[in-house]
Structure formats: structure tokens, C-alpha cells
Amino acid sequence: MKKQIILLLFLVLAAVGLDYETQAYTYGSMSGTSYGIVGLAALLALLYIIPALLTIRYLGRKWQTPPQSLAIALLGGLFIAGWTSGLANTYIHEWVSANFPNTLISDLENALAAPLVEEPLKLLAVGFALYLAPVKQFKSILLVGITAGMGFQISEDFSYILSDLPQGFSYTISGILGRITGGIASHWLYTGLTALGxxxxxxxxxxxxxYFRAGLFYFLAAFVLHFLWNSPLTAIETDIPIITPAMTALAVYLFYQACRTIRKMERDEWEGEH
Structure with a gap:
């Protein structure tokens, strides 16, 4: 009975999210030009979304991860973590603007709020997936986290397309192209690290x-990486791009180390059995 209640809660939250995320497109409030820009931006986003989802599907089969778990994680990231974190970030922005204008807190608002709000809500999507379709292997838990993070990443990309629309065609297209390149080490990676950690x-x-300390390190690393990516550091301009590439490289390196930890655990377990 408890599992059925959790499933119903998941479906209700996801249904609310589906309506919330698509209402801007379905209410007919945009112009024909805006729909055209959104369509082109969406096609560009598919350049990374389709390969990413195919890779998740391949790894799911290779690692014997239940497709139901991955599907729930993806839907949770898309339609639960997305709209809940969006509302939370809006309320935090209004509160900071009213109480701490022109202060260090306001300068660091995005860097502080984004990881503290978004990472737990993405883990909620992971929690739904692991509860409704359990997995045992740590690499499967990592993959479920990656999938939930990817769902959130897609949701956030489309929200940025909408927010960039008033600035015109060039701004919207350049924005989604920037999201694509930044997606190399973004929410999929953060949520993979937090879930595994x-x-x-x-x-x-x-x-x-x-292994407990390793888990704590990966868990906290995701928050730190998210903080750095949203911090004013990324606004620093240099002749040769340094700051954001260094952050991307660091994130990918830490993810690589997490995968090595899983392989070491599997090797230790195998040696213990033999």
C-alpha cells in the first residue's frame, strides 16, 4: 500500500510539472516567430539530448539497470525537480532582493541557492526511482543519478530558451549553444556524484x-562544483578561456575518479568472493 501511495505522489507531482513546464507553449500566448525560434533552439538541443539518452539506454542494458528505474528518474528530473526548484529559486531571489540588496549575499545568490535547492530536489527524483524500481549495484545508482540530472538539465535548457526569447533570435540561439557546450559537465554529472556519494x-x-569518506567527498564535491559554476568567477573574461574550461575539466576528473572508485569496489568484492 505504501508503495502505491508513493507511486501516486510521483504521478501527481509529475503531472503538475508536465502542465507547468508546457503551459507557455500550449496557451497560445507566443507569436509565430517565437514558436519558430523555440523550434530551432529545441532542434539544436536535441544534438546532445538524443546521444545522451541513447548512451544512458546503452549503459542501462550493459549494467543491467531496470529500465523502469531510469524512466522514473528521467521523468522525475524533467517534471518534478525542474518546476519545484524553479519556484524555490524564485522565492529565494525575491527574499534576497528584499532583505539583502547590493550585498555579498545578493552577489552570490545564484551560486548559493542553486546547489542548495536543486541538488536535493534532483535527489528526490533519484529517491522515487530507487524506491519504485530498486537497484543494488553502485554503478546502477550512479546511472540513475545521471539520468535524473539529465532530465533536470533538459528541463532547465527549455526554461532558458523561454527566458531568452524576449532578447531576440541571436540571443536565444547563442544561449542554447552555450548550454550545449556547458552541458559537458553539468547537472547529469552533479546528480550522479550526489547519488553515488x-x-x-x-x-x-x-x-x-x-568508502564512507569517498562517498562524503563525492557528495560535497557536487555542491562545490555547482557553486563554482554559478559563481561570479565564470564572468571573468580572459583572452584565452580559462575559468570555465578549468571547472569543466575538474568536474570530469572527479567523475572519472568516482567511476574508478566503483571499479575498485567491484574488484575488491570479486577478490573477496574468490
Whole structure:
């Protein structure tokens, strides 16, 4: 009975999100030109969305991850984490603007609010997936986190398309192209790290402290990476791009180390059995 209630809650939240995320397109309030710009931007976004989803599907089969778990994670990222974090970020912005205008807090608002709001809500999508369609392997948990993060990433991309529309064609297209290049190490990576890190902490809290500390490191690293990406550091301009490429490289490196941790755990488990 409890599982059925959780499933119903998931479906209600996702249904609200579906309506919330699509109302700008379905209410007929945009001009024909705006619909054309959105369509072109969406086609550009598909250049990374389709390969990403195909890769997730391939890894799901290879790692024997239930497709139901991946589907729930994707839908949760798209239609639950997206709209809930959007509302939360809006309320936080209004509160900061009213109480801390022109202060360090207002300068760091996006860097502070985004990880503290978005990472837990993306983990909510992961939680729905793991509860409704459980997985046991850590690499499957990592993949579920990646999938939830990808769903959120897609949702956020389309919200940026809408917010960029008033600035015109060039601004909207350049914006989605920037989102595509920035997506190399974005929400899919952060949520993969938080999901894996939390799973390691819960599994090894009372046994292997080495893996517990690794889990804590990956969990916190996702928040730090998200903070850095939203911080004023990315606004620093140099003749040769340095800041954002360095952040991307660091994120990919930490993700690589997380994958190495999983492989080491599998090797240790295999050696223990033999």
C-alpha cells in the first residue's frame, strides 16, 4: 500500500510539472516567430539530448539497470525537480532582493541557492526511482543519478530558451549553444556524484570508513562544483578561456575518479568472493 501511495505522489507531482513546464507553449500566448525560434533552439538541443539518452539506454542494458528505474528518474528530473526548484529559486531571489540588496549575499545568490535547492530536489527524483524500481549495484545508482540530472538539465535548457526569447533570435540561439557546450559537465554529472556519494555513505557508515569518506567527498564535491559554476568567477573574461574550461575539466576528473572508485569496489568484492 505504501508503495502505491508513493507511486501516486510521483504521478501527481509529475503531472503538475508536465502542465507547468508546457503551459507557455500550449496557451497560445507566443507569436509565430517565437514558436519558430523555440523550434530551432529545441532542434539544436536535441544534438546532445538524443546521444545522451541513447548512451544512458546503452549503459542501462550493459549494467543491467531496470529500465523502469531510469524512466522514473528521467521523468522525475524533467517534471518534478525542474518546476519545484524553479519556484524555490524564485522565492529565494525575491527574499534576497528584499532583505539583502547590493550585498555579498545578493552577489552570490545564484551560486548559493542553486546547489542548495536543486541538488536535493534532483535527489528526490533519484529517491522515487530507487524506491519504485530498486537497484543494488553502485554503478546502477550512479546511472540513475545521471539520468535524473539529465532530465533536470533538459528541463532547465527549455526554461532558458523561454527566458531568452524576449532578447531576440541571436540571443536565444547563442544561449542554447552555450548550454550545449556547458552541458559537458553539468547537472547529469552533479546528480550522479550526489547519488553515488549518498549511497556510499549510507552503505559504509558503520563498516568501511574509506568508502564512507569517498562517498562524503563525492557528495560535497557536487555542491562545490555547482557553486563554482554559478559563481561570479565564470564572468571573468580572459583572452584565452580559462575559468570555465578549468571547472569543466575538474568536474570530469572527479567523475572519472568516482567511476574508478566503483571499479575498485567491484574488484575488491570479486577478490573477496574468490
Amino acid at each position: 549518498l549511497a556510499l555513505m549510507l552503505r559504509y557508515a558503520k563498516t568501511q570508513k574509506t
